[in-house]
Amino acid sequence: MSHAVIDYRNLFALDRKVALVSGGSRGIGEEIVRALASAGASVMLTDILADEGHALAKDLRGRGLRAEFMRQDVADEVQWEMAVAAVVAKFGGLDILVNNAGIEKQSLIADLCFEDLQKVLDINISGVLLGCKHAVRAMRPGGIAGKGGSIINISSIAGLGGIPALSAYTASKGAVRLLTKSVAVECAQLRTAIRCNSIHPGLIDTQMAARFLQGFVDLKLAESVQASKEAFLNQVPMGELGRPQDIAAAVVYLASDAARYVTGAELHVDGGYYAM
Numbered sequence: 001m002s003h004a005v006i007d008y009r010n011l012f013a014l015d016r017k018v019a020l021v022s023g024g025s026r027g028i029g030e031e032i033v034r035a036l037a038s039a040g041a042s043v044m045l046t047d048i049l050a051d052e053g054h055a056l057a058k059d060l061r062g063r064g065l066r067a068e069f070m071r072q073d074v075a076d077e078v079q080w081e082m083a084v085a086a087v088v089a090k091f092g093g094l095d096i097l098v099n100n101a102g103i104e105k106q107s108l109i110a111d112l113c114f115e116d117l118q119k120v121l122d123i124n125i126s127g128v129l130l131g132c133k134h135a136v137r138a139m140r141p142g143g144i145a146g147k148g149g150s151i152i153n154i155s156s157i158a159g160l161g162g163i164p165a166l167s168a169y170t171a172s173k174g175a176v177r178l179l180t181k182s183v184a185v186e187c188a189q190l191r192t193a194i195r196c197n198s199i200h201p202g203l204i205d206t207q208m209a210a211r212f213l214q215g216f217v218d219l220k221l222a223e224s225v226q227a228s229k230e231a232f233l234n235q236v237p238m239g240e241l242g243r244p245q246d247i248a249a250a251v252v253y254l255a256s257d258a259a260r261y262v263t264g265a266e267l268h269v270d271g272g273y274y275a276m
């Protein structure tokens with residue numbers, strides 16, 4: 001019996017796909033933007049950091065890739081409507097949304113500042129939910145993009161279990177884990193051809209990670225940044241921090257047709273942290 005030969009290299013390619021990445025100006029988001037563009041996608045990157053975002057888009061265009069920057073605060077619904085409309089107008093569709101923008105505030109629970117809590121919840125939960133809402137409206141049959149797509153929400157290992165001095169952040173990232181599953185089952189059952197998955201990075205070498213390690217020193221939970229880092233790495237079987245590329249590669253997989261049957265999943269990219 002003859003068997004059709006699938007070109008698996010093509011299955012992972014993102015040619016002719018259009019992506020929107022929030023918080024894409026630096027850190028993990030920057031690497032996600034670079035990865036999606038180099039895999040063939042046209043990328044609209046958004047962020048509140050405008051100078052870095054414009055510079056990144058220009059750099060990618062200089063390499064012959066397709067990228068544009070737009071300023072966007074993910075906590076503002078009107079700005080989501082504008083971002084989705086802008087990406088469809090610029091690149092002719094929307095196939096991939098990466099809800100990457102997120103903030104972290106460290107504090108002991110007894111000292112939790114209400115304004116900080118509200119900000120974390122607004123950006124990390126409302127920002128992701130609003131992104132899902134407006135991407136689904138555009139991607140579903142009859143929407144302005146209309147061809148289905150892949151939504152990828154960046155949660156964290158802090159969305160899987162407790163971490164001291166991180167209650168607001170863990171609450172928000174735990175919410176991202178479960179809202180992802182609700183969006184996934186709803187979109188699948190309504191036959192929208194939209195998939196939705198979450199990625200759970202371990203500690204990744206970015207400015208956020210540096211602030212996280214320093215935070216334990218500031219709160220007198222560690223003697224030095226080095227001690228803070230060693231204490232964390234003792235819980236990581238692979239014994240090292242992750243790199244932004246590790247997360248970007250996982251995004252490319254979930255964005256691609258190789259993940260056609262994957263929805264509602266949580267992909268741990270954490271050096272084995274959660275397996276312990």
Ligand code: NAP
Pocket residue numbers: 022023024025026027028029046047048049072073074075100101102103104123154155156157200201202203204205206207208209
């Ligand atoms: P990052 O270096 O702080 O970058 C996050 C980006 O999002 C920044 O450019 C930030 O701008 C932007 N941003 C903040 N608030 C925004 C808003 N309201 N609207 C739009 N953009 C906004 O963080 P990262 O380490 O790359 O983290 C990216 C994602 O991965 C986050 O969701 C984070 O929670 C998650 N994560 C990170 C790690 C890690 O170890 N780094 C681990 C697990 C999960 P400003 O700099 O001006 O705030």
